[in-house]
Amino acid sequence: MDARVQDTTVKGEIDITGVNKVFGQGAAAFHALTDIDLSIATGEFFTLLGPSGCGKTTLLRVIAGFEQPSSGSLRINGAEVAGLGPNRRPVNTVFQSYALFPHMTVAQNIGFGLKMLGKPRREIEATAAEMLRLVRMEALAERRPAELSGGQQQRVALARALAPRPRVLLLDEPLSALDLKLRKEMQSELKRLQTETGITFVFVTHDQEEALTMSDRVAVMSAGRILQMGRPTEIYNAPVNRFVADFIGETNFLVLPVAQTEGDAAHLTLPGGKRAQALLPDGMLPVTGADVTAVIRPEQATIVEPDAGDMTATVDSAVFFGTDTHLHLTLSDGQPFVLRRQNRPGQQPPEPGTALGLSLAPGALRVLED
Amino acid sequence: MRAPLFRGHGWKWLLCAPALTVLLLAASGPLLIVLVYSFLSPGNMGGVVWEFSTEGWFRVFFRRDIFEPDLVTWNQAHLAVFWRSIWLSLQTTLICAFLGFPTAWFIATRPPSTRTVWLFLITIPFWTNLLIRTFAIQEVIRNNGTINTVLMRLGVIDSPIQMMFTDFAVLLGMAYVFLPLMVLPLYAAMEKMDFRLVEAGYDLYASRLMVLWHVILPQVKPGFIAGSILVFIPAIGAYVTPRVLGGGRTMMLGNLIALQFGQGRNWPLGAALAMLMLVVVVGALVLYLRAVNRMEGARRG
Numbered sequence: 001m002d003a004r005v006q007d008t009t010v011k012g013e014i015d016i017t018g019v020n021k022v023f024g025q026g027a028a029a030f031h032a033l034t035d036i037d038l039s040i041a042t043g044e045f046f047t048l049l050g051p052s053g054c055g056k057t058t059l060l061r062v063i064a065g066f067e068q069p070s071s072g073s074l075r076i077n078g079a080e081v082a083g084l085g086p087n088r089r090p091v092n093t094v095f096q097s098y099a100l101f102p103h104m105t106v107a108q109n110i111g112f113g114l115k116m117l118g119k120p121r122r123e124i125e126a127t128a129a130e131m132l133r134l135v136r137m138e139a140l141a142e143r144r145p146a147e148l149s150g151g152q153q154q155r156v157a158l159a160r161a162l163a164p165r166p167r168v169l170l171l172d173e174p175l176s177a178l179d180l181k182l183r184k185e186m187q188s189e190l191k192r193l194q195t196e197t198g199i200t201f202v203f204v205t206h207d208q209e210e211a212l213t214m215s216d217r218v219a220v221m222s223a224g225r226i227l228q229m230g231r232p233t234e235i236y237n238a239p240v241n242r243f244v245a246d247f248i249g250e251t252n253f254l255v256l257p258v259a260q261t262e263g264d265a266a267h268l269t270l271p272g273g274k275r276a277q278a279l280l281p282d283g284m285l286p287v288t289g290a291d292v293t294a295v296i297r298p299e300q301a302t303i304v305e306p307d308a309g310d311m312t313a314t315v316d317s318a319v320f321f322g323t324d325t326h327l328h329l330t331l332s333d334g335q336p337f338v339l340r341r342q343n344r345p346g347q348q349p350p351e352p353g354t355a356l357g358l359s360l361a362p363g364a365l366r367v368l369e370d
Numbered sequence: 371m372r373a374p375l376f377r378g379h380g381w382k383w384l385l386c387a388p389a390l391t392v393l394l395l396a397a398s399g400p401l402l403i404v405l406v407y408s409f410l411s412p413g414n415m416g417g418v419v420w421e422f423s424t425e426g427w428f429r430v431f432f433r434r435d436i437f438e439p440d441l442v443t444w445n446q447a448h449l450a451v452f453w454r455s456i457w458l459s460l461q462t463t464l465i466c467a468f469l470g471f472p473t474a475w476f477i478a479t480r481p482p483s484t485r486t487v488w489l490f491l492i493t494i495p496f497w498t499n500l501l502i503r504t505f506a507i508q509e510v511i512r513n514n515g516t517i518n519t520v521l522m523r524l525g526v527i528d529s530p531i532q533m534m535f536t537d538f539a540v541l542l543g544m545a546y547v548f549l550p551l552m553v554l555p556l557y558a559a560m561e562k563m564d565f566r567l568v569e570a571g572y573d574l575y576a577s578r579l580m581v582l583w584h585v586i587l588p589q590v591k592p593g594f595i596a597g598s599i600l601v602f603i604p605a606i607g608a609y610v611t612p613r614v615l616g617g618g619r620t621m622m623l624g625n626l627i628a629l630q631f632g633q634g635r636n637w638p639l640g641a642a643l644a645m646l647m648l649v650v651v652v653g654a655l656v657l658y659l660r661a662v663n664r665m666e667g668a669r670r671g
Contacts, residue, residue: 066569086572099570103588112584113574164575 013168013200014040014063019072021058021224032058034224036072040168040202040217045194047203049211050221051247056204059221060170063202065089077167087116092161093170096177098153100145106156107132107141113164131159134193151182158193168200175210187214208248212236220244236297240281241369245295252337253368254294258286266367268294270311271333278365286367293368298326298340300364303350309357313337318349325349329356401648408641416635426638430646448626448643455623456650458537458612459605462544463552466601467594469545470552474593477553478560489557492550500547504614507543508534511615535617543611548604552597559593592665599658603651623647 021033033055040046048056061067062074065086074082081089092113100109110131111124119127132138135155145153154174161169171190175183191214194201205211211218212232219229220243228240239245242253256268259275266286267275278294286292306312313329316336322343327350329337339358350356408426410418430448435441477488495503510516511533518530533539567589571581587594609624616622621629623643630640 064573066572086569087575087577091573093570093573095566095570097564097566099564099566101567101570101585101588112571112576116575116577116580116584160574 012039012041013044013077014038014202015073015075015078016063017073019059019062019069019074021055021062021067022070031224033062033069036226038219038226038229040200042200043198045191045201045203045214045216047205047211047215047218048221049205049208049218049247051206054221055224056206056221057172058224060093060172060202060204063168064091064093064170090167091170092164092166092168093172094157094161094174096173098145098157100153100156100160102145105142105144106137106148109145109156110160110163112160117164127163128159131163134162134196135159135189150178151186154178154186155189158190162193162197162199165197166199168202169194171201171203173204173206175205176207183210190214212248220247222247238279238366239295239368242293245368250298250338250340251295252298254296254331254335254337255291256294257291258288260288261285266292268292268365268367271331271335272311274310276310276360276365277362278367279363280367281369284367284369294365295368296360296365298338299324300361301337301339301358302361303327303339303341304357304359306355306357309359311337311358311360313356313358315350315352315354315356317352320349329358404641404644408638408645410638412636412638414635416631416637418637423638426636426642429636429639430642451621451623451626452646454537454620455606458540458544458622459602459608461541462548462605463598463601465541465545466549466552467598469549470556470597471590473549474553474556474560474590477557478563479565485561489554492553495547495550500610501614503547504543504611507539507546508614511539511542534615535619537616537620539615540612540620540622543615544605544608547611548601551600551604555596555600556590556593559590559596563589592662595658595661599654602654606650606654607647 016036016038019033019036020031023030023032036059048059050056058067062069063076065081065084065088069082072082073080076089076091086093101112104112107125107128110128114124114127128141129138132141135158137152137155137159140148140152145156148156154177157174174190175186178186187210190201190203203211203214212235215232217230218232218235219226220235221227222243228235228244230238235244236248239248239251245251245253256270256278258266259269260267261280264280264282265277266280268278270276280286302309311331313331316328316330319326319328320343324340324342327339327341329339331337337358407418409422409424411421411423411425413419429445431445432442433445433447435443473492477485477492480488508515512518513530513532513534517533518527521527522530533542563586567585568581571585576584606622607624608622609628612620612622612625616625624647627640627643627647630636630643634640
């Protein structure tokens with residue numbers, strides 16, 4: 001195995017080894033999950049990130065017990081749970097649609113899990129009250145779900161899933177139905193709840209910003225596989241392949257010839273003839289003179305005087321984004337390049353057609369495997 | 371604003387006049403006639419004599435001794451018929467609910483494309499005349515019918531089991547005839563149901579039985595209530611099924627009423643019995659509406 005799948009030997013809250021999930025049979029078989037290996041530590045905020053249809057929700061449903069893996073092992077707190085139903089796993093889910101019981105009050109919804117566990121009524125009521133306080137919904141205990149706003153329903157769904165004190169809380173795109181402002185609010189709310197309860201959170205999202213801001217670790221998935229797993233900074237700064245680089249944030253892809261290799265770095269020839277050092281992925285030894293794909297984030301290049309920087313470019317257009325401006329450039333060899341510049345008072349965007357010099361931050365250029 | 375001019379419905383209700391006329395003539399009119407007849411005296415050859423009498427209503431519940439007219443006793447025969455009608459109708463409703471729930475559940479959990487086919491199959495019995503279907507059941511359960519013949523050939527029994535002309539036969543016939551009326555509203559309720567709630571129930575440690583009880587049944591309750599009404603009301607007035615399968619011994623209200631207008635030649639008694647049945651049905655409907663209002667109220671909180 002290479003570096004993209006790490007820590008499989010660490011025994012955590014959830015240990016998944018070699019899990020496959022196949023829907024259908026024969027020619028119609030669809031591999032929703034392929035060879036998933038991952039380990040999630042106790043108290044970790046772990047995010048499964050990927051575009052729709054990448055298998056992240058299927059993986060969550062396998063952990064919850066709604067789907068059984070076709071093969072592989074799934075342990076929660078060291079105990080094998082593959083084959084057990086969702087009602088026999090110490091795991092609760094916050095559903096994308098919230099799935100609150102419409103015929104029950106908020107308090108009854110929150111107490112449902114404890115009731116099913118056969119807890120005494122007094123304990124159920126006390127816990128429900130505590131959970132209502134935790135999500136700041138004390139005043140609405142006797143309301144029905146239909147009388148609540150989306151954000152309030154979201155909080156009730158959270159409280160309901162947290163009430164039985166699960167070892168792991170699974171969240172299936174819980175914020176996708178909320179508007180932007182509410183979503184930001186719930187993001188910090190979720191983070192607060194996770195810190196206060198100390199429960200392991202497994203969070204599914206297709207929103208890369210959400211994943212980067214909230215998670216301790218992120219697994220990027222595509223077509224049923226985990227492509228890369230690591231801290232948000234690792235994922236952002238050192239994407240292992242084109243898909244991850246493209247999916248997380250914005251990236252410039254440059255096809256450049258290799259001038260010289262040296263350990264884990266290579267010198268690439270930039271448009272205009274200057275050379276720049278680029279980091280190589282583990283085990284890759286490109287041939288001198290061959291073309292490789294290198295990535296650089298838009299904020300890692302700065303504008304300098306023409307001829308003073310590493311490359312020269314001409315401005316095609318400038319798009320104002322409030323905090324910063326995106327400059328769409330064409331490099332001297334014709335490749336497109338996007339540069340992000342933070343806005344300062346009184347600064348005017350350059351006119352289309354202006355020639356600029358670009359200076360690349362050291363270590364910003366990375367060579368991709370494919 | 372021109373609103374004050376058009377406030378309320380004004381003269382617009384007049385547009386309903388044709389429908390109101392039909393309702394008045396076709397629904398209230400005959401009902402009124404039946405009500406009036408129940409307070410008249412029976413004619414010798416059927417029909418009524420225009421003399422006020424409460425004898426019809428009296429004989430619904432009581433009977434006079436032939437030799438001593440002052441000796442009044444409960445009319446056991448009539449009470450037995452009332453009781454049988456209500457009891458058989460309730461049992462029919464229960465049987466339909468028990469059989470209808472899994473059936474509707476099966477249909478509602480099929481892929482949407484095949485659901486139509488299953489629903490279509492459910493409605494097929496409606497294409498055949500009720501009488502034919504009832505005779506078909508008779509063919510199955512009579513003494514030398516399918517079941518008895520097969521069981522005797524197999525040597526399971528020596529003499530045929532008497533199934534015809536029993537409460538069982540009536541129950542079987544009615545459950546068979548009214549089952550689709552339970553399945554369809556149940557299916558409608560289940561189709562609207564959010565199946566993700568079932569997953570949420572399992573996720574919160576509920577067993578299958580608990581999910582059924584706490585999550586599914588409260589959701590399909592409106593379907594159960596609508597289906598029960600649709601089964602109970604026609605069942606209590608059933609005529610053909612008890613007539614063909616129950617014979618003279620297991621009579622129901624519908625047969626008793628028909629008897630009074632026919633061989634009995636006692637129209638006032640028949641009219642009083644018909645009004646009584648109406649009271650039972652309206653009573654059931656009131657219970658239904660109350661239950662619905664309670665649920666609506668609960669939903670709104």
